[in-house]
Amino acid sequence: MSLVGLVTPADTAETVEQFSFQHKRDHDAINAALLTQGHLVEDVPLDPMQTGQSDSYQWLVLHWQQHNSMNAALGLQGSDLTKFDLSDKEQLQAFIGENYQEHASVYQALADKGVSVGG
Numbered sequence: 001m002s003l004v005g006l007v008t009p010a011d012t013a014e015t016v017e018q019f020s021f022q023h024k025r026d027h028d029a030i031n032a033a034l035l036t037q038g039h040l041v042e043d044v045p046l047d048p049m050q051t052g053q054s055d056s057y058q059w060l061v062l063h064w065q066q067h068n069s070m071n072a073a074l075g076l077q078g079s080d081l082t083k084f085d086l087s088d089k090e091q092l093q094a095f096i097g098e099n100y101q102e103h104a105s106v107y108q109a110l111a112d113k114g115v116s117v118g119g
């Protein structure tokens with residue numbers, strides 16, 4: 001599993017779609033890795049990501065819960081990932097950057113336990 005798909009600039013409908021798909025796959029892979037450590041993280045519908053002004057907040061909250069669960073399982077401190085307006089291109093990109101940081105921290109914490117994500 002690679003994190004490369006999580007840093008792609010999501011600046012068109014197509015790249016947002018690709019990000020959304022890769023991101024959900026990454027959460028699935030992380031959840032599978034956590035399960036091997038005895039942590040059950042509830043599966044939530046993250047794909048497709050909602051970027052509309054009216055529906056993105058709900059998606060952000062759902063996604064944040066997923067991050068809270070995985071961070072709690074590993075004793076990591078997360079940041080507020082609900083503060084973005086995903087209908088704004090710059091904020092969407094900022095979200096992608098912060099989300100990537102947290103995914104990378106989870107990979108690191110799992111690697112420290114000898115667990116590789118997706119493998």
Ligand SMILES: [Zn+2]
Nearest residue numbers: 023027067099
């Ligand atoms: Zn995420």
